[in-house]
Amino acid sequence: MIDLRSDTVTRPTLAMKQAMMAAEVGDDIFGDDPTVNALQEKFAALVGKEAALFVPSGTMANELCIRAQTEHGDEIIAEGHSHFYYYEGGAPAALAGCQTRFVEGRRGIFTGSQIVEMLRPSDQHFCPTRLVVIENPHNAGGGKVWSVDQVADVARACHEHGIRVHLDGARLMNACVATGAKPSDYTVDVDTVSLCFSKGLGAPIGSAVAGDRETVARAHRFRKIYGGAMRQVGILAAACIYALDHHVDRLAEDHDNAGLFADILRECPHLRVDPEVIETNMVYFRVPEMGGAQRFCDRLAERGVLILPDSSSSCRAVTHLDVSTDQVRTAAETIVNLAVESSR
Ligand SMILES: Cc1ncc(COP(=O)(O)O)c(C=O)c1O
Structure with a gap:
């Protein structure tokens, strides 16, 4: 996961x-x-x-x-x-x-x-x-x-x-x-x-x-x-x-990873990153209307990625020291794939 x-x-x-x-x-x-x-x-x-x-x-x-x-x-x-x-x-x-x-x-x-x-x-x-x-x-x-x-x-x-x-x-x-x-x-x-x-x-x-x-x-x-x-x-x-x-300076990596995650999501027309500018380690984004944010998170969990719904239509992902850049990239791509499928 x-x-x-x-x-x-x-x-x-x-x-x-x-x-x-x-x-x-x-x-x-x-x-x-x-x-x-x-x-x-x-x-x-x-x-x-x-x-x-x-x-x-x-x-x-x-x-x-x-x-x-x-x-x-x-x-x-x-x-x-x-x-x-x-x-x-x-x-x-x-x-x-x-x-x-x-x-x-x-x-x-x-x-x-x-x-x-x-x-x-x-x-x-x-x-x-x-x-x-x-x-x-x-x-x-x-x-x-x-x-x-x-x-x-x-x-x-x-x-x-x-x-x-x-x-x-x-x-x-x-x-x-x-x-x-x-x-x-x-x-x-x-x-x-x-x-x-x-x-x-x-x-x-x-x-x-x-x-x-x-x-x-x-x-x-x-x-x-x-x-x-x-x-x-x-x-x-x-x-x-x-x-x-030991863990203060490395927070910059989490911020970079959050930026990367947001960049990948922004490429997808079915997702909307909000706010546009990611300043720290959190990314809030709107998901396709199909079934709402909770359903989106449940389906994503079946594919090995855990995020939380933030409202009926938006979710939050947070980067941290237990996730690598590769994992963050994989998570973002999985979200994009699911958003594309949900919008068909
Ligand atoms: C801004 C802020 N303040 C306080 C807290 C509360 O921390 P805790 O969950 O350790 O009680 C949180 C938790 O996420 C938070 O985001």
């Missing part, structure tokens, strides 16, 4: 497993795990923040940053297809008791002035806007990458109005590889950032959040409440350190 459902399907490499086996561990709830501590320090330095916290998942990372910077009854503003809102089971409402209001984005990207236009006076009728969430790259926006200036513009506008900013950087390293920016260029103006090691970076599990000491201390408390405090998890943190040291 050529599995392009997500970059989360990667399995740890032998070298990563060896790093995990060699990890020194301790009870992280007592703060005693040297490998977790090393990862947290490394991540805080990478994004230029005072403190960082290792957490099990990207969902928990986002939701801790939300909970740590809001109170029940507060409002969050974000683009409507942001992962924290769209794909995290209603967690901002369920766990933080916040309502979310949407700013209209172009492939997930919006501006500081759009946020300012949405703000309301301080009045008993209005829910106080406390947090704005940016997602970079934007998953549902087709892996669209924010520029450093676009992030800074939103952060400046928010801070002028006393609103904090969280950056969902689940794939921040993909954005950095795509633009050449440093992680700290993106994070200097935001209050909190999250990053996943378990996506393109290839670790089996793990995310981290970073911010000022006080906010991370609050996130630490909520991590316990949410059941995310763990014990001898240096064995996992070692995989994440390995991923940061």
Whole structure:
């Protein structure tokens, strides 16, 4: 099977497993795990923040940053297809008791002035806007990458109005590889950032959040409440350190492979790649109407290629470290063949 459902399907490499086996561990709830501590320090330095916290998942990372910077009854503003809102089971409402209001984005990207236009006076009728969430790259926006200036513009506008900013950087390293920016260029103006090691970076599990000491201390408390405090998890943190040291630069290969995949699909009149420009490792595309996207994916699976439907008429493929250029080419050609057959 050529599995392009997500970059989360990667399995740890032998070298990563060896790093995990060699990890020194301790009870992280007592703060005693040297490998977790090393990862947290490394991540805080990478994004230029005072403190960082290792957490099990990207969902928990986002939701801790939300909970740590809001109170029940507060409002969050974000683009409507942001992962924290769209794909995290209603967690901002369920766990933080916040309502979310949407700013209209172009492939997930919006501006500081759009946020300012949405703000309301301080009045008993209005829910106080406390947090704005940016997602970079934007998953549902087709892996669209924010520029450093676009992030800074939103952060400046928010801070002028006393609103904090969280950056969902689940794939921040993909954005950095795509633009050449440093992680700290993106994070200097935001209050909190999250990053996943378990996506393109290839670790089996793990995310981290970073911010000022006080906010991370609050996130630490909520991590316990949410059941995310763990014990001898240096064995996992070692995989994440390995991923940061060895799997960042190679993300460029995933981006090139996604570009190749899109180029092959574009040649087929029955498929439409959307957006036209592929910036990172995701390709969204429309499939022929015959039977819908789920049926298309089912038939494709019978031919050895796994992708996911994204809507009734479109699908998503994601490149990653467990698929070679040849496999990506084969997958794209198989999709084209199926699209041609489905359109007859
Ligand atoms: C942008 C973004 N944020 C957060 C997450 C959540 O990560 P997890 O699946 O580890 O909870 C994902 C998962 O795909 C994501 O794409």
